[in-house]
Amino acid sequence: MNDSSSPAAAAAGADADDAAVRIVSLYQKQKKIYARAVSGWFAGWRWALVWITQLVFYGLPWLEWNARQAVLFDLEARRFYIFGLVLYPQDFIFLTGLLIISAYALFLFTTVAGRLWCGYACPQTVYTEIFMWVEKRFEGDRAQRMKLDAAPWGMQKLMRKGGKQAAWIALGLWTGFTFVGYFTPIHTLALKVLSLGLGPWETFWTLFYGFATYGNAGYMREQVCKYMCPYARFQSAMFDPDTLIITYDAARGEARGQNSKRNKKDGLKPAGVGDCIDCGLCVQVCPTGIDIRNGLQYECIGCAACIDVCDGVMDKMNYPRGLVRYDTERGMAEHSPRATLWKRVMRPRVLGYTAVLGLICTALLVALLLRSPFKVDVVRDRGTLGRVVDDGWVENVYRLQIMNATENSQTYLVTAEGLSGLLLDRREPLTLAPAEARWIAVAARVPPEVATNAGSGAHPLRFLVTLQTPEGTAAHRVVEKATFLVPR
Numbered sequence: 001m002n003d004s005s006s007p008a009a010a011a012a013g014a015d016a017d018d019a020a021v022r023i024v025s026l027y028q029k030q031k032k033i034y035a036r037a038v039s040g041w042f043a044g045w046r047w048a049l050v051w052i053t054q055l056v057f058y059g060l061p062w063l064e065w066n067a068r069q070a071v072l073f074d075l076e077a078r079r080f081y082i083f084g085l086v087l088y089p090q091d092f093i094f095l096t097g098l099l100i101i102s103a104y105a106l107f108l109f110t111t112v113a114g115r116l117w118c119g120y121a122c123p124q125t126v127y128t129e130i131f132m133w134v135e136k137r138f139e140g141d142r143a144q145r146m147k148l149d150a151a152p153w154g155m156q157k158l159m160r161k162g163g164k165q166a167a168w169i170a171l172g173l174w175t176g177f178t179f180v181g182y183f184t185p186i187h188t189l190a191l192k193v194l195s196l197g198l199g200p201w202e203t204f205w206t207l208f209y210g211f212a213t214y215g216n217a218g219y220m221r222e223q224v225c226k227y228m229c230p231y232a233r234f235q236s237a238m239f240d241p242d243t244l245i246i247t248y249d250a251a252r253g254e255a256r257g258q259n260s261k262r263n264k265k266d267g268l269k270p271a272g273v274g275d276c277i278d279c280g281l282c283v284q285v286c287p288t289g290i291d292i293r294n295g296l297q298y299e300c301i302g303c304a305a306c307i308d309v310c311d312g313v314m315d316k317m318n319y320p321r322g323l324v325r326y327d328t329e330r331g332m333a334e335h336s337p338r339a340t341l342w343k344r345v346m347r348p349r350v351l352g353y354t355a356v357l358g359l360i361c362t363a364l365l366v367a368l369l370l371r372s373p374f375k376v377d378v379v380r381d382r383g384t385l386g387r388v389v390d391d392g393w394v395e396n397v398y399r400l401q402i403m404n405a406t407e408n409s410q411t412y413l414v415t416a417e418g419l420s421g422l423l424l425d426r427r428e429p430l431t432l433a434p435a436e437a438r439w440i441a442v443a444a445r446v447p448p449e450v451a452t453n454a455g456s457g458a459h460p461l462r463f464l465v466t467l468q469t470p471e472g473t474a475a476h477r478v479v480e481k482a483t484f485l486v487p488r
């Protein structure tokens, strides 16, 4: 009699379980994925996004605006130009706002439609798509690439592989060059490249970014999505039963299999046979090498290549499209009609994200519109603390940085208040060129009796920097606090 509840039997069972544990090396060699090219509705959308994102990325640095580069992050001058906007490091809050908006938009889109970003617009997807297109031009589609890899080295293999490598390297370097062109004026950068006069940082970042593009899109590909991207790990927290996912309709597809009695002409098949003909094309086109028929997997980047290819198979078999499709977990379980899916899009979670996103966007827009046209920083001159000068007057010296945050020249008048009889040595207006930032030294003095009455120590002082219109009236004023030191 076999008593499974006895300790001996339990131990034997545990041993059997242990033996069943599969040891997987963390450094296991990855099997190369030969993704098959696919065409269709979603592939069309993916290519449209490749064109849009890359036209923007490669084209933007060459665009001129007011006789300068339209988008330039000039780190050396600490000034960022985005078309008509001139931003200084003090405007970092806008970048923070932009990052928060991006994060919320990602939450919103993921909740509604899963990994839309990954499948269509993520740089890893976009560059992999481009690099795979180049690969196909030189080495052919899936079967030809597999054959070429298995073939011994010869002139033809050398030419094909060499051509692909040369095109990949050129693409990577052009991408690195464009990236650096957002930080160094791209026309100057191009001249430096042509005259072999690139500086060390420009050389480093061009090569680094170029190599990262080459490595990630040419070789790492799906491994970046599977092992390196944190979004793949936490995106499931944003999914709910009404999130659109790419899914295989097992109820319709099973029992799968090639069946000689299937009739392609009228779409008829024997009883008990599902619509999946087990052609394996959905696995062959998958860039991450998974089988969507095994259910939702974290490796799925939502590229919809399996939908396109399976729809093609369904068309050939005269079966309705959509065996692999966008659907929701609830929709699949309840066999809901498509119209119900759209109704469920507007659920509380989505409305919440939309409301927060709308609020942050409005706040950022209002802050941008109300942004001061210039900025002022006041720093006490460390070399000169409060000191007694001619006739017993007490003097403090400050350094003011005035930053013109517009594309027009501006004229300012600097005044100060806080102590009676306070005088500044600078009384004439100051004019700054468009987007210019300038440091000026300003000495503030108070009469001896005021200093005596105020007593030794620090006293509050306010600098008023007033933007003047061409007619000399005040257009905008910035007030900066400082302290006035009276020595003992």
Ligand code: SF4
Binding pocket: 248, 253, 256, 275, 276, 277, 278, 279, 280, 281, 282, 283, 293, 309, 310, 313, 323, 324
């Ligand atoms: S492409 Fe469609 S029919 Fe072919 S194996 Fe995949 S799910 Fe089945």
Ligand code: SF4
Binding pocket: 246, 282, 285, 286, 287, 288, 289, 290, 291, 292, 299, 300, 301, 302, 303, 304, 305, 306, 307
């Ligand atoms: S399972 Fe389909 S949608 Fe997911 S990554 Fe593979 S091909 Fe793309």
